[in-house]
Amino acid sequence: MKKTTLSLALAITMILSVPAVVLHPSSTVVAADASGTTASISDILKNQQQDGGWKKDYAVTSGEWAKSTIDNKATYSEIRRLASEYKKTKDSKYSAAAVKGIHFLINMQYSNGGWPQVYQSSGYHKHITYNDDAMINVMILLDEVANKKGDFSFVDSSLASKSKQAVDKGVGCILNTQVVVNGKLTAWGQQHDSSTLKPAGARVYEVPSLSASESTTIVKFLKTRTANTKITASIKAAEDWFKAVQITGIKVVKENGDVVVVKDSSAKTPIWARLYEIGTNKPIFVGRDGVVKYNLSEIEKERRTGYAWYGSWPANVLK
Template sequence: MMMINLREYVKIAISISFILIAMQPSIYAQNEQISWGRAQNQDNGWYALEEAQRIADNVLLYQHENGGWYKNIDMADELTSAEKEELRKQKFTKLGTTIDNGATHTQLRYLAKVYNATGEERYKKSFLKGLDYILEAQYANGGWPQFYPIKQGYYEHITYNDGAMIGVMDLLHNIAIAKPTYSFVDAQRQQKSKQAIDKGLEIILATQVKVNDKLTIWCAQHDKDDLSPAKARAYELPSLSGKESAGIVEYLLKLENPSGEVKQSIRSAVQWFQDHKVMGKKVVWIEDSTYTDNRDRIVVQDSDGGPLWGRFNDITTGKPIFVGRDGIIKQYLAEIEHERRVGYNYIDNYAEKLLKEDYPEWERKY
């Protein structure tokens, strides 16, 4: 038997105390109230905790009877009894359920994590209802509208804007390949998910814009009938979208055994990004007391700046365009109103990671 003296014992005791003290913040951090955004990115064990289930129960309350959710809601907020009762009354309101701004597919990802951690059937039931909603919302041609039931106007377009359709397809892809997080989904729904992403891929390939018979990238939204680039809000004109197209290509890179058509689509889009990157400039925030928020966003010359791409780009020339609420195309960010400059990201490094990391890795594989 090993013997230790009193001094060594004290040293060991102090060391253990320091370790326990150091551990305490992370233990408490796991149980603290957090935002809906932070709740999406926690360790697997966190989703079994009381706080994770409290948020999941909120998600169930916000879900409408048709299976979908509204957008722009922090589902981690503490709800009063009166608020919960009002949400129960609103469940049968269908108009407004959407895939815009991460709605519905984000809730489903969260519920899957909590179900896997807890085994609580109510989370599985809610997930499957939401999955059925997404599958039902798909157009026969493979696209998804922004709202379902259909909301008239630009909301009817096939919507890539803000990652709407790609967010849905990424979820369905993970279900179709039986990724462990979604292994609880039954075989019939897995098959429907596979069929949905196959149709979705068809419409992605069909909507890739051609200029002079050469494939380029995509618009943020396309007409549901003739598939042409389509206008949405006044400052969202038919154009080539840097942000949304980068997201589409990232999705295509994940596909196993890509067809020749998919490979051509990827390489054509990457070539467009290579040909139309803006170098020697960068976007910066500055203090400006002229405005109530005391700030402005500007583009400045910088020899080390770039690559940048426009959120909107002229279909013919591929050059970034800047459009305010008046719907008039400008050449420079400084020419549109302050409210839009600071409220919408018109130019950024949208495809930088795609070109530097993800696409080269894909090429080495294929």
């Protein structure tokens, strides 16, 4: 496998428009992006924290979300925008802030190669976070820095080298967190415990499980790495798992402000559940009571309509 550069677009879960009646399985409910995706460059500069990162919401002043984070595109978006601004203006205040942000991402990384959702945090924010492609998007950025690609041609060789080391450690973490069931590699959870490396829960409706969505983006990134025995085995195992858990014969329909699953023998194109039970590979659905259900209809309407429970995520990697 040749090493190629993964564009940022590949790392972001595909979001397609939703028809009036039938929901395309890739449709998803997206949380608000971090402030840095739309803030002015001057506000980005003003809101860079002492550690070099950024908050998700610039207006928050206390609690966990007042800490630097990679959730909802925070920090890596600011770094990208600053690097772009430096390329346009050659004003060193932008490159200096971007470099400080890159150093933050490197410092944020655990010794095992993973990244938490929130820096120096508690609870589930400490977990290695693949959820919403947070860790992979950080690795994509650092890979560009390592290779001085695009807007990062200005970085020095020392920072490029440190970024490469961080990416290599991240790949090691990915390989070490791939879940083994009955001696067989499968896929990844949305988040993994930073000590045990096992899948871990986050929000009450995000229980320890295997995720078709986040695992897809992980596989896409692994396919950009120089092939070796472990990477090749990891990709094949994940693709085999995608094939084993794909679902046909149903369609996901929006009606009367609700989302329902309807049997449809003509539905030949496979879709996937967002979450699968570890060991059984059964699709699972969880409401705000935290109780695992095996049918979407069994959880409350607010969660049925407020989360991407089905999608076509792996279709691209299986082509």
